[in-house]
Amino acid sequence: MRIIQVVHSFYPTLGGIENHVYWLTKELSERNEVVVYTTGKERKDEMLGKVMVRRFPAIRFPFFSSVNLSPGLMFALLKEKGDVFHSHGFGSLMPLFTAKIAWLKRKAFVFTLHGYPQQRGGLALFQRFYETLIAPIYLFLAAKIINVSTIIPNQLANCKNKIEYIPNGVAPSFTCNTPFESRNAISYIGRLDEEKNIPLLIRAFPELRKRKLKLIVCGKDEGVKARLQSLASAENINAEFLEVPYEKVRDVYCDSKAIVLPSRYEGFPLIWLEAISCSRPMFSTRVGDYEHFFGMLFGTYADRFLFKDEKELAEKLNAFLDDEVGYERILLAGRKTLIKEFDWASVAERTEKIYGAVAQKSK
Numbered sequence: 001m002r003i004i005q006v007v008h009s010f011y012p013t014l015g016g017i018e019n020h021v022y023w024l025t026k027e028l029s030e031r032n033e034v035v036v037y038t039t040g041k042e043r044k045d046e047m048l049g050k051v052m053v054r055r056f057p058a059i060r061f062p063f064f065s066s067v068n069l070s071p072g073l074m075f076a077l078l079k080e081k082g083d084v085f086h087s088h089g090f091g092s093l094m095p096l097f098t099a100k101i102a103w104l105k106r107k108a109f110v111f112t113l114h115g116y117p118q119q120r121g122g123l124a125l126f127q128r129f130y131e132t133l134i135a136p137i138y139l140f141l142a143a144k145i146i147n148v149s150t151i152i153p154n155q156l157a158n159c160k161n162k163i164e165y166i167p168n169g170v171a172p173s174f175t176c177n178t179p180f181e182s183r184n185a186i187s188y189i190g191r192l193d194e195e196k197n198i199p200l201l202i203r204a205f206p207e208l209r210k211r212k213l214k215l216i217v218c219g220k221d222e223g224v225k226a227r228l229q230s231l232a233s234a235e236n237i238n239a240e241f242l243e244v245p246y247e248k249v250r251d252v253y254c255d256s257k258a259i260v261l262p263s264r265y266e267g268f269p270l271i272w273l274e275a276i277s278c279s280r281p282m283f284s285t286r287v288g289d290y291e292h293f294f295g296m297l298f299g300t301y302a303d304r305f306l307f308k309d310e311k312e313l314a315e316k317l318n319a320f321l322d323d324e325v326g327y328e329r330i331l332l333a334g335r336k337t338l339i340k341e342f343d344w345a346s347v348a349e350r351t352e353k354i355y356g357a358v359a360q361k362s363k
Contacts, residue, residue, distance in 0.1 A: 001355060002033045004082035006098040008068045008089060010038035010053065012245050014220055015191055016270050017089050017114050019246065020148070023171055025051045027348030037077055039068045067093055077101050084355045086110040087138075091117060091130065099138035108358035111138060112146040113163075115267025115288060116153035117195065131155065143358035146351065149268040149289040166351060169344035170273040176254035180280050181324050185214045185240075186317065187256040189249060189271055190263075193222035197285070200262040200310050202228065205237050207314035211321055215239040218252045253278040258320060260313065263287050276338050281327055283307060283316055296341070297334035304330070 003025075009015060011022045025034045029050035036051060039058035046053050058070035074097050077085075085102035087095040088111070095111050102109035118127070139145065139156070145163045152163060186208070188201055198217060205215055215237055217228060225241060232239035244252060253259065259275040259282050266288040275282040276297065283305050284290060294302035304320070304327075307313040320327050 001084065001352075001359065002035070002082045003028055003355060004035050004037065004077070004080055004085045004098075006037045006073075006077065006085065006087040006094045008039060008058075008092045008094050010036055010040065010055075011048065012247075013040070014244075014246050014249065019270050020112075020114065020168055021088060022048075022246070023169060023344040024348055024351065027344045028352060030348075031352070035080070035082070037073055037080075039070050039073065067091070069093060073097075074101070078104075082107060083359050084108050084110060086112070086355075088112045089114055090135065091127075093134070095138040096134050099141040103141050106362060108143045108355070108362040109138070109141050110144050110146065110354060110358060111142040112148065113153075113156070113267070114148055115265070116155065117265050143361065144354050146354065150292045151267075151289055164354065166347055167342060168268055168270050168273055169342050169347040170270075170277045170338065171344060174250055174253065174274045174277040176250075176278045176280070178254060179328070180257045181328070183255060183257040184212065185216045185256045186258050186260060187216040187218060187252060188260055188262070189218045189252055189274075190261070190269070191222050192217065192219050192225050192228065194224060195264050197262045197264045198224070198228055199231055200285075200313065201260050202231050202235060202237060202239070204310035204313040204317070205232075205239075206235055207310075208317060208321070213238075213257070216242060216252065216256065218242040218244060218249070249274070250278065253280055256280055258283060258317065260317075261285065261287075262313070268293070273338065273342055276331065276335055279331060279335060281305065281320055281331055283313065283320075297337050298330060301330045 005021055005025055007021050009018050011018060025036055026049060028034050034051045036053045038055055040055045044055055056070045056073040058068035061067040078101055085098050085107055087098035090113055099109045139159055142162060145159055146166050147163050148168050150165055188198055190196055220243055229241060253275060259280050261271050261284040263285055268289045272282055272293060286306050294305060307316050
């Protein structure tokens with residue numbers, strides 16, 4: 001089967017959707033011909049293992065990391081002879097163009113929902129426009145909608161018969177040889193943008209000052225890095241800001257004592273999986289699929305890893321730092337469940353079954 005993946009951004013860019021598509025296509029390419037259409041200037045067409053990656057210049061809209069317009073990509077896609085067309089990310093323009101092109105070619109279109117963010121302020125006007133005039137088109141044209149979370153947004157209630165839950169996976173390479181007890185950094189890993197709410201973590205850090213810990217903020221700047229650096233300096237925090245290629249992200253996990261995700265919004269973030277797979281405690285705001293995920297892994301201990309504000313985060317981190325051995329036992333049990341339930345081979349197998357079914361119907 002020839003599978004066409006269309007995504008606004010891809011490896012080596014670091015991000016949840018980018019990493020999801022990277023690992024999914026890597027597994028799918030073992031049994032199928034896979035081509036990724038994406039945007040970016042860093043590289044041109046290339047083979048990544050068995051996956052063909054085609055990159056095209058794009059006009060990027062300010063304030064939206066996923067809104068890239070690429071006429072070249074669209075024209076190239078019109079010439080594509082794929083069996084299934086698959087696009088990702090609510091808020092991106094890629095699903096709209098992919099769905100229309102697949103419809104013109106009488107081929108199946110699959111969409112993956114990685115989350116349903118709620119914009120605020122002026123950006124909420126764009127979201128309303130997108131929800132009203134763009135998303136309904138590709139959601140209607142989609143033969144199947146894959147949701148990485150168990151949570152179905154109310155706005156997609158009329159699509160329930162199309163939605164199938166397939167969570168993210170975690171790669172076997174995310175493992176560490178050193179215990180977290182020997183590390184001295186608390187880390188955030190992900191994009192540096194407003195919705196990630198990184199100032200919450202920085203403001204909580206002074207409560208840990210007596211611990212002599214370092215703060216690591218690792219990720220691509222989406223316009224907030226300078227403000228974060230200024231805030232860290234004002235709080236007199238020992239902070240290091242990094243941007244590393246994806247193949248080096250594991251090293252950041254392994255150099256950390258614990259990982260923190262202070263986001264205002266998430267669907268089912270890969271950082272949850274990668275941190276715990278690396279045997280690092282994962283502290284998160286109560287966002288997205290947190291109840292299902294943390295409950296599955298940690299049971300009655302789940303709340304130890306969840307927080308709502310900087311005060312609660314500082315309390316949870318201090319409780320962990322006072323009882324690292326106890327938390328290690330909880331983490332070990334949770335990691336065993338994680339490795340059993342979340343792997344990319346299984347994700348690819350389930351996705352491939354969907355492709356087969358929708359491709360057959362489109363003939």
